[in-house]
Amino acid sequence: MAFDLGLLSLPETLSNIDVIIMAVTSFFTSLLTAAVGIGGGMVLLAVMAQLMPVQAIVPIHGVVQLGSNAGRAIIMRPHIDWRLIVYFLIGSLIGGFLGGQVVVTLPVAYIQLILGCFILYSTWVPKRIGAGSKPNEKSLFLCGLFSTLLTMFVGATGPFVSVVIKRMELGKLRQVGTMSACLVVQHLIKVFVFGLLGFAFAPYVGFILILVGIGFIGTLVGRQLLERVSEALFIKILNAVLTVLACRLLWVAARDLIGV
Numbered sequence: 111m112a113f114d115l116g117l118l119s120l121p122e123t124l125s126n127i128d129v130i131i132m133a134v135t136s137f138f139t140s141l142l143t144a145a146v147g148i149g150g151g152m153v154l155l156a157v158m159a160q161l162m163p164v165q166a167i168v169p170i171h172g173v174v175q176l177g178s179n180a181g182r183a184i185i186m187r188p189h190i191d192w193r194l195i196v197y198f199l200i201g202s203l204i205g206g207f208l209g210g211q212v213v214v215t216l217p218v219a220y221i222q223l224i225l226g227c228f229i230l231y232s233t234w235v236p237k238r239i240g241a242g243s244k245p246n247e248k249s250l251f252l253c254g255l256f257s258t259l260l261t262m263f264v265g266a267t268g269p270f271v272s273v274v275i276k277r278m279e280l281g282k283l284r285q286v287g288t289m290s291a292c293l294v295v296q297h298l299i300k301v302f303v304f305g306l307l308g309f310a311f312a313p314y315v316g317f318i319l320i321l322v323g324i325g326f327i328g329t330l331v332g333r334q335l336l337e338r339v340s341e342a343l344f345i346k347i348l349n350a351v352l353t354v355l356a357c358r359l360l361w362v363a364a365r366d367l368i369g370v
Contacts, residue, residue, distance in 0.1 A: 121313045128161045129317060133324045140178050140325035142351070144185075144332025146344065147286040148272040149351040151175050151293075152358070155266045169304040170314050171266070176297035177322030179290045182329045186287030191280065197247040198292045201254025206299035208255075209262035210307060219366035221260060225270055226359035232273035233352045249274055250292075258296050262303065268293060269355045272348070282344040286336060 120129055135157045139150030154174065158167050183190065253274045257267040268289075275289050305311065311318075339347070 120316050123163050123166075124161065124317065129320065132157060132161060132317075133320055136174065136178070136321040136325040137328040140182075140328030141332040141335070143178070143268075144182055144286070144329045145335040145339065146347045146351055147282075147289050148268050148348065149355060150178070151266040151268045152355050156358075166309075166314070168262070169301065169309045169311070170318065172261075172297045172300040172304065173311065173314075173318050174321045174325070175266075176294060176301055177318070178325040178329065179293040179297060181322070181326040182333075183287065183290040183294050185329065185333050186283065186290055189283040189287035190291045191284055191288045192291075194247065194250050194275075194278075194288055195291050195295065197250040198254035199295050201251040201256075202258040202295050202299050205255040205258030205260075206262070206303050209259045209300075210303040217366075219363045221263065222359045223363035223367070225260070225267070226356045226363060229269050229273055229352055229356035229359070232277065233349050233356070254292070254296070258299055261296060261300055267296075269352055271296070272352065276348065276352075282336065282339070282341055 132154075135154055139154045141150075142153070143150035151171075155167070155171050158171055162170065253271055257270050260270070261267045271292055272289060275285055275292070278285075280288060301311075336344075
């Protein structure tokens, strides 16, 4: 049985222990994302997948991530590159529209496989061998389109967005700030589309507020860590986190495709 909070009662599908586990996870994942710009969303999604009803995982994760990234964007607002956000927004609107209209026939495992390979390639292949010139506004438009389309089905595509922004060499503060604003756009559109599709968010309001509130505390702690990390160490940590997340995507894809 979950806590009785009146209008903010927690859903009957979650126990008190479930809520506590996900609240603690929200704190540490928000701290991680604020400190290195990425990683928290996928970790939180993985934990939610173990404890929540399947049909609620992606939409509720989207609302929690919307709140988490909104808090981080507010804190980092002086460092956001709003010019890039406009291009990402336009692409995201198209991707969200397509995601709400199109039935994806490609199995999720194949999407995870593609994302995992792309993240590893973009993170570790030298620029002179890899993507060529640095990404530009057009890249952010396409990134917004594809990542928002994909996030309707795989939940967390933050690493995909991160590798595009990372290659722009904005510096650690502008990168984290711009990344946060991009994900606010993406998750806002996703939540809106799920609402149009009829998902009932009301039973989860109390749960969402708990995770967003505790996550914001994690964001404040992570922001302090970000200021103390050197630019070189920041890139090393970011590359390590992206690599771990990409390998997890590949492992999950292999497990589903060939039963590893």
